[in-house]
Amino acid sequence: MGTRAEPPAAHPERRDCMQLTLNVNGAKRVVEAEDETPLLYVLRNDLKLKGARFGCGLGQCGACTVIVDGAAVQSCDVPVSAVLGKSVTTIEGIGDDKRLHPLQQAFIEHQAGQCGYCASGIIMAAKALLDANPAPSEGEIRKALARNLCRCGTHQRILRAIRSARVAGEGAR
Amino acid sequence: MSEATQTEAPRKLPGSLDANRRLDRWLRINIDGTVTIFPGKIEIGQGILTALVQMVAEELDIAPERVRLAPASTAYSPNEGITSGSRSIQEGGIAMRYAAAEARELLLERAAARLGVSLEQLNVADGTVNARSGGSVTYWELTSDDLLRREATADIPPKAAAQHAVVGTSFRRVDLPAKVTGIPTYVHDMELPGMLHGRIVRPPSRRARLKDVPADEVKAMPGVVAVVRDGSFLGVVAEREEQALRAQRRLARVSQWDESPSLPESSDPRYLLKMSSEDEVISEKADAGAAACETHRIEAEYSRGLMAHAALGPSCAVASCEDGGFSVWTHSQGIFPLRTDLAKVLGVDEARITVTHVEGSGCYGHNAADDVALDAVLLARAVPGQPVRVQWMREDEFGWEPYGSGMVVRMSGAVDDAGRIVNWSHELWSHGHSTRPGPKNGANLLAAWHLAQPVKAPTPGNPPLPGGGSHRNAIPLYDFPNQRITNHLIREAPLRTSSLRGLGAHANVLAIESFMDELAHAAGADPIEFRLRHLKDGRARAVIEAVAQKAAWRTREKGDGTRGRGVGFARYKNLACYVAVIVEIEAGHELQVKRAWAAIDAGQAINPDGIINQTEGGIIQTVSWTLKEQVKFDRHRVQTLTWDDYPILTFPEAPEIDVVLINRPDDPPLGAGEGAQGPTAGAIGNAIYNALGVRLRDMPFTRERLIAAMAA
Known part of the structure; x- marks a missing residue:
């Protein structure tokens, strides 16, 4: 059962925890973990950043999406050692309830949520897209979210929110 | 259950208030300018908590921002059973509404005494009670620990719809800011x-x-x-x-x-037909005169696979x-x-x-x-x-997980010369749709069955009619002179099955609505007109007419060999919301639903955008169910283990959706969370036929099945 769900390069006997220095949301963070630990577990359990969600552990659903050096990355499927020396951004790093990121604001304005479990991963995937391509087409937005699943069926509201954030972002420049 | 001291049975109170009669079980007025509510119904993504906040704010005349939500706990919450079946507004919302109305009255009595005026002299603005003659006092000054330490009477009528200022507005969801900023939210x-x-x-x-x-x-x-x-x-x-x-x-x-092997030979739900069943005719109408007028009879079999x-x-x-x-x-x-x-x-x-x-x-x-x-x-x-x-x-x-049961539905029906359905038969085979925790005997928890001293699972079954389980929505809302609806319940389930949104409605309404189109075709009629021809219920007619108008439906419109449109309709559980859906499909390299239009009547809309959100979500989820989803297994094991094995609808595939909400503020609110599943499935099957001239009857409607049907 579950052989397909093996974590990458898992080594059953490995027990060497080490001090790892990460750059998360613009701050230096030191954690003690084995270097094969999925980034997601380090973010959630060591750094208490709960915004990236566990969905599949296989990089198939996008609930755990964070940005690493500008690219959307599924953090469940990446060992923490792979982000050493890189810049990691999570949903907590782009805005909070006092100062919402335009995408977060747009999700609220368009009521783009039901259960909300997919939302932070989708916002991060959308942010990576807009950072690289400030005026994506509808097709480009949809394609950028092709690996982010939403089970409640909130797709159209999410697309509307991202389109409006795209427009707002252009206005701000 | 109640703390009533009278010997006679206590009077029935509205909704969940009946089983939880203490006012302080439902809400507390705090000295800090807030109100805490204690819902027994829970948020499952459907937005119920936002609607409850609105209903309480409305009755108390306070800003919704003042309302705090206590998590449901067996330690203090009202016991509202299970949050399911689109019943939360009718049960929990109505209870909350009466409790809040009564709390307001108790506060006003205290205010009247404090200000030395009569109740009629008072009005409330955001928790501040003002006397017409001058003078004011706030709820927060009037409240005390014992204010609500009493039984509800439900004697204080909630506001009439015309007085509503918060209910009926699309107040923003209270849970969303935390969810989009990553604040810990989930267990x-x-x-x-x-x-x-x-x-x-x-x-x-x-x-x-x-x-x-x-x-x-x-x-x-x-x-x-x-x-x-x-x-x-x-x-x-x-x-x-x-x-x-x-x-x-x-x-x-x-x-x-x-x-050891224990599962059926194939994932095709027709294994159900070979198993022993409990058979029950759940609806029968007979009119021999009408039956004799039949001129054209058809039969068809529909199915859906096991679903997650x-x-x-x-x-x-x-x-x-x-x-x-x-x-x-x-x-x-x-x-x-x-x-x-x-x-x-x-x-x-x-x-x-x-x-x-x-x-x-x-x-x-x-x-x-x-x-x-x-x-x-x-x-x-x-x-x-x-x-x-x-x-x-x-x-x-x-x-x-407990799956949604596979189902098989056999339809037989006939029209007369005038193009009216005179005979209708609907026969369904399914496992039970309810194996939730809390049965009289045994325990419905997975690990309980694996223990050295197991607590066994009880025999699975169905919720009773009128809502029903596998037979949910098997009885058509259409008026036929002859009909016979038979439920074959297969209790023995090789894989555990339980309630999946809509329960039997997904397959039953697919069958009914597909078969309506098949009979309309036999009668040479337009599908919209054919449905209206058989419907007396004015609200049912209204949603069908509204969606036809929104989608600019053209009488007897035909698909072009690639694109086509179809309609589906149902009243959920035959007692909750009315929903009609039109979808447009495109059969290119893949079979896709490109657009959808819907009309929904859920009575009084507490939060219109909430209902629209649920309807959009229901449609998209059903597109996914109907085109893609089936749990597969071999004789030993379930073979569906990852998203690769069970693909669902993705962003590149999501259809555009327009929802028309028919708000009826003076009617009771009706459950709205599950109304789109059946009609959407029916509309998809009908759109495929409209576009391509082939009828798919086994869900999921995959590309492989479409190709096979076109080659046949």
């Missing part, structure tokens, strides 16, 4: 001091028994605190989550199981065991029924267990939320004093 996000992490090793197949497990070698792995074995229940507790996961993988590899809820976040729970008592945090839809079953399994008094709701990932019926709660409790029992968080993995959820 998955919980942290307790000293919390450990657990994982479960489920049997490799349904009848597998654990023979041998070399626990010592796993216990020696880094971070492992305990390996817990009880019969064929096997789990592990570790300090860190990745350590628990690694130990689980190792345990799964090294444990030895006896396996497939919540995006696999189920999770946290539990702790201290001094023989248990605390459990869960995304269960029913904290009280879960507690009942936990008590049976643990052999302790219910009073020793506190179950508290914390939100989970989207919930579309009975998923593994309850099962993982027992898992967490069993592991926590092995490490007293230390809370344990158990996270099911993706393959646990796909492999072991």
Whole structure:
């Protein structure tokens, strides 16, 4: 059962925890973990950043999406050692309830949520897209979210929110 | 149940107030300018909490921002059973509405005494009570601990719709800001001091028994605190989550199981037809004169495969065991029924267990939320004093959640010369659609069946009509002079089945609405006009007419060999919301739903955007169900374990949707969360026929099935 769900390069006997220095949301963070630990577990359990969600552990659903050096990355499927020396951004790093990121604001304005479990991963995937391509087409937005699943069926509201954030972002420049 | 001292039976009170009659069970007016409400219904992504906030704010005349929500807990919340069946507004909302109206009256009585005026002299603005003659006092000054320490009377009528200022507006969801900023929200996000992490090793197949497990070698792995074995229940507790996961993988590899085949030969639901069933005619109408007029008869068989809820976040729970008592945090839809079953399994008094709701990932019926709660409790029992968080993995959820039953529906019907349906027969085969926790006998929790001293599962069944389970929406809302509806319930289920959003409505309405189009075709009629011809219910007619207008439906419109449109309609459970849907499909390289239009009448709309959101979501989810989804298995094992095995609709495939809401503020609110499933499925089948001239009857309507049908 579950052989397909093996974590990458898992080594059953490995027990060497080490001090790892990460750059998360613009701050230096030191954690003690084995270097094969999925980034997601380090973010959630060591750094208490709960915004990236566990969905599949296989990089198939996008609930755990964070940005690493500008690219959307599924953090469940990446060992923490792979982000050493890189810049990691999570949903907590782009805005909070006092100062919402335009995408977060747009999700609220368009009521783009039901259960909300997919939302932070989708916002991060959308942010990576807009950072690289400030005026994506509808097709480009949809394609950028092709690996982010939403089970409640909130797709159209999410697309509307991202389109409006795209427009707002252009206005701000 | 009630604290009433009278000897006669207490008067029936509205909604859940009847079973939870104390006002302070429902709300508390705080001195700090807030109001705390205690809903027994829970948020499952449907937006219910926002609607409850609006209903309470409305009756109290306060800003909705003042309302605080207490998490549902067996320690203090009203027992509202299970949050399911689109009943939360009618049960919990109505109770909250009457409780708040009565609380306002009690506050006004105090204000009148304080200000020395009569009640008629008072009005309220955001919790400040003003006397017409001058003078004012706030709720926050008037409140006291004993204000609501009394039985509800329900004698204070809630406001009439015309007076509503908050109800009927699209107030923004109260839960969304936290969800889009990453603030811990879900039970998955919980942290307790000293919390450990657990994982479960489920049997490799349904009848597998654990023979041998070399626990010592796993216990020696880094971070492992305990390996817990009880019969064929096997789990592990570790300090860190990745350590628990690694130990689980190792345990799964090294444990030895006896396996034997127990599953049907094929994933095709027609295995149901060969099993023994309990048969019941649930509706019969006879008019021999009309029956004799039949001129054209057709028959057809429809089906759907086994389906998964497939919540995006696999189920999770946290539990702790201290001094023989248990605390459990869960995304269960029913904290009280879960507690009942936990008590049976643990052999302790219910009073020793506190179950508290914390939100989970989207919930579309009975998923593994309850099962993982027992898992967490069993592991926590092995490490007293230390809370344990158990996270099911993706393959646990796909492999072991309670599925939506496969179904087979056989239709037979006939029209007369005038193009009216004169005979209608609907016969369905399905497993039960309800195996939730809290049965009279046994326990409906997965791990309970695997223990050395198992607590067995009761015989599965259906919720009764009129809502029904497998027979939900099997009785058509159309008026036919002759009809016979037969339910074949197959109780013995090789794989556990339970309620999945809509229950039997998905397949029954697919069959009814497809067959209506097949008969319309036989009668040479337009599908919209043909439906109206057979419908007396004015509200049913109104949603069909509204969606036809919104979609600019053209009488007898024809598809072009690639694109086409179809319609579907139902009144959910024949007593909740009315929904009509038109979809446009395109058969290119893939079969896609490109656009959808819907009209919904859910009576009084508490939150119009909330209803529209639920309807859009219902349509998209049903497009996914109907085009893509089926759980597959072989004789031993479920073969659907990852999203690769069970693809769902993606962003590139999501259709555009326009929803028309018919608001009827003076009518009672009707459940709105599950109304789109059946009509959407029917509309898709009809659109495919309209576009391509082939009729698909077995869901999912995959590309392979379409190609096969076109070649036939």
